[in-house]
Amino acid sequence: MAGEIRNNGRRALLAEIRRNKRIPRIDLAERTGISRATVTTITADLLKEGLIEEVREDVTGKDNRRGRPKVDLKIRGAARHVVGIKVANKTISTVLHDFEGAQIADHDLALEKSVFGANELAEKLAEVIAGLVDKAGLDAEDISGVGVGIAGTVDALQGFVYWSPSLVDRNLALGQVLKDHLGVPVFIDNDANLVAVAERSFGLGQEHSDFIVVTIESGVGMGIVIGNELYRGNRGCGAEFGHTKVQLDGALCRCGQRGCLEAYVADYALLREATVAGGNPADDKVENLLGAARHGDPLAKSIVDRAGRMFAMGLSNIVNIFDPELIILSGEQMQSDHLYAEDVIEAMRKSVVQIDKAGPEVVVHQWGDLMWAQGAAAYALDEVSELAVSGIKPNAV
Amino acid sequence: MAGEIRNNGRRALLAEIRRNKRIPRIDLAERTGISRATVTTITADLLKEGLIEEVREDVTGKDNRRGRPKVDLKIRGAARHVVGIKVANKTISTVLHDFEGAQIADHDLALEKSVFGANELAEKLAEVIAGLVDKAGLDAEDISGVGVGIAGTVDALQGFVYWSPSLVDRNLALGQVLKDHLGVPVFIDNDANLVAVAERSFGLGQEHSDFIVVTIESGVGMGIVIGNELYRGNRGCGAEFGHTKVQLDGALCRCGQRGCLEAYVADYALLREATVAGGNPADDKVENLLGAARHGDPLAKSIVDRAGRMFAMGLSNIVNIFDPELIILSGEQMQSDHLYAEDVIEAMRKSVVQIDKAGPEVVVHQWGDLMWAQGAAAYALDEVSELAVSGIKPNAV
Structure with missing residues (x-):
């Protein structure tokens, strides 16, 4: 005690x-x-x-x-160094931060495929970390911790991945596998959670104790910060915004269930509609569909508009539940512009409980590619700080 | 400091x-x-x-x-006494607790109407408190604080009611009005929040730091406990479960918006369907409609079943967002049995993100009439304890 x-x-x-x-x-x-x-x-x-x-x-x-x-x-910046990693669909992005949180280097690795075995992924991570450390002019032993953001359902406190689109196997103690392979403490979390950590540590969330981050990539993610702490849920599978239901027995989602928000707003959902509609105005690229909608093609516009209205409905449910001060819509692709549009936010505002006080501030924060990795670095820095507080020497795995 | x-x-x-x-x-x-x-x-x-x-x-x-x-x-039980009050549709229920939380007395007052001016409500509360204190063999001066649970949107920390179905006016500093009238500190909150406080203080939530309470009366309410603290949102209007949307441009709700969960599961929603369906099997009483459904009337069953499926969908959204350990379905009416039914809970479980670990425990906790008032008393006890901690003498308003 x-x-x-x-x-x-x-x-x-x-x-x-x-x-x-x-x-x-x-x-x-x-x-x-x-x-x-x-x-x-x-x-x-x-x-x-x-x-x-x-x-x-x-x-x-x-x-x-x-x-x-x-x-x-x-x-003291040189006291520790941490690596932040985002495992994405076809790339691994990494950043190296010092103990002050200053970014020292970044490094990417293109992947020839999207789905890996645990050991295979560990080898890829070792490879990209070696490149990163080299760029920074440091040695592998200088790294005190590695944060990893990955899509899927992750019990962060246990370093356990229930499933991830990037992994062949379900139910993996990935944290332990990576730690054994890399020889440093490894901290894993769902990638959208780590965007929320990034916003809290050095982004728009710094001035707010409670806020929500919504991310759009191929899926729809969410990070919840309450009382300056990331809220992860009991099993690490809260904040599944993309799989909240917006329609009873609705459109089929990649997860196998029906009516998920993702099944109305994800790229594949838009393309499915365009294809079904016969005179496909957009061949098989979502960029073309979005472009056609912007240029007033009625069918494309109808498809994209409904996605926006469904997104507004999902977002209004979040506001009705959390009544947050701030919602950060965080994306890196022009591709999400139709969801972040003024009329979508306006539709959301009309669907929340109306009182005579302004609703949440909604901010679109289009970060660069490194956002996700920076979030992972911020998480690693928190955890490495905690090890330092407990008097644990760096590299004592 | x-x-x-x-x-x-x-x-x-x-x-x-x-x-x-x-x-x-x-x-x-x-x-x-x-x-x-x-x-x-x-x-x-x-x-x-x-x-x-x-x-x-x-x-x-x-x-x-x-x-x-x-x-x-x-x-020391006698150190302080608090009153808990629930303002309901046609009754005011009250309980008196001592500083240990033991219930000393309870007292109800029937109301001749449902909607009151602030001063009028204050007078009603003074009347019912006088009766309660008398029953307990105490004096008015023995009361150190009054907790009030009321339906509507309440900023508890400010004692401010944005609106309530029980009040004529919007935007009322009701806490101040009641405090001036009653001469003791008054603590107001949304009634469903206070059910969550009751569960935390002396109910099923005692062993859980994070849980959700869903209440069903004429409306659908929710209370969120995270880290042993009630989560109230930024403006005090979070946890509006009944107004989360389950259908884009869906059924009209009493709040004026479309597609709210309440517009599918509240009594009036069921009766609206029954009436529209022509051969009304249930005259104008929801009990009769529910009875007809139980006895296999196909139309009644179709109406009640859809309410259950919509409720399951709304509940699955809560689980997908919070991943709670425990959900407490809290009601006092047999009338909610069709929503708490095993097949509804099962439908909810099928609509949440599937991982290889059991989902939340769902408990139906059918409290008696006094549940709401007991929650208000628990809230008052917390706040009066805090005053005592700061060395403020009882009755020093």
Whole structure:
């Protein structure tokens, strides 16, 4: 119990230093409610362990006062390095962050296929990490943890994947397989959850304790942050926004069930409609269908409009349940523009319970390709920080 | 800040004593991580303030050891009394609890109408509280707080009601109106939220940190508990399960929107269908329609079955979003039996994302009439405890 209390103090101080970028010891005591004596003891330990460092402001600095130089504490970037990985359909994207969260390098690997055995995936990850570490001018031993975002149903706390479109087998202890293979702690989560972590750590969620992230790729994902914590559900399979039902006995979804939101808004759903409609205006590319809709083709427009209305309906259900302050629509493809359109958001607003107070802010945040990997790095950084708080040395797997 | 730390200690110890019913000081230190010296100081204060009391076990007690009598601490029931109120359609139900949470009395008042002005409602509440306090053999001054559960959209933290079917006006600072009228602190919340509080405080939720309560009355309500805390949303209008949409441009709901779950499962929705269907098998009473369905009338059965399937679909959306450990279906009317039926729960289970681990436990908890009022009392007790923690004397409004 004494150890736990000590760790609580270390965790609180490290988090406060991180939040403030730079902060003098005396402010730490004030903001955390931890006594000055304890702050002095703990920060001395953190300095000795190299997790934080002192920065001295020049005595002739901006406030021009004389006397003792002002000493701030900050996170020591070189203390740890983490890798964030997104396993996508035909690529693996990776980033390398230092302990301050600064991005040091990024590296991608094209894949010749989409579905892997666990060991095969581990080898691919080892390969791309080697390239990444090399780019950053570091050694493999410098990496203290690896975060992996993967589509599917993941019990993050157990590192267990119930199923993923990227994996041959169901029910895999993938975290353990990767850890054994890579020789560092590995932290796995559903990829949309990690976008929410990225938004919380260094995105639009920084100023909000409760918010929802909706991601659109080939599927529709969601991440839920409540009280600054990612909400993962009991078995790690909450936030399955794409498989909430928008129609009783509705369109067939790839998951085998009927009426899922994805079965109305995913690329394959749009193409299915276009094909069935006979005079297919869009051959087999969804870009062409979307283009035809933009140019006023009535059939294409009817197909794309319904997807938007179904998306608005699904989104309104989320608002009616969570009443969030902020919804972040997070995508990287122009392809999702029709779902993020002003009239879709407006339709959502008309479908939520009406009170005389404005509803949630809705922000479209079109990140680049690396968003997902950055989320995985943010998750790894959280977990590696926690290991450091507990006094566990880097690379002690 | 020092005061805040002191209050954190008081709050933690009071909560631990409450949780354990009876507990010796030494266990308090162990379970909370608060030092023995601080436990001694704080519990001495709490004893002096009359919030807790000592219970001495007889030296020839069950373990038959000799020596110093074992002294436990417990909450002192007489320290505070709270009233819980449910404002329903044509009745007001109330209960009176002591500081231990024991129910001392209950009292109902029949109403001649359903919709009230704020002052008019305040007078009705004063009347029913007077009757309740009298039944309990107490005085009005013995009441330290009143919890009120009311249907509608409520910002509980502000005591503000955006709208309620029980109130003439929208946007009412009802908490302030009632507090001025009754002369005690008043805590208002949406009634379904308070059922969740009741389940957490003394019901099936006691052993679960995350669970969902779904209530069925004339409307469909929901309460969400995450991390042992009620989740209320940003504006207090989350958990609007009854107005999540189950059909795009679907049946008209009393709220004016289309496709709400309530528009398929509420009494009026069933009767609307029965009437439209011509050979009305059920005159104008939903009981008769449900009875006809049970007896195999095909039309009645078709109407009731669809309500069940829509309810299953709505419930599956909740599971796909929250992945809860436990769902409590909470109602008091035989009238909801068709929605709580085994085949409805089974349909829900088939509509959630399938993984190789069992889904949520679903429990039907048919409480008596007083459930709602007990939830309101539990809420008032939480808030009155918090006032006591801050050292605020009872009746200091």
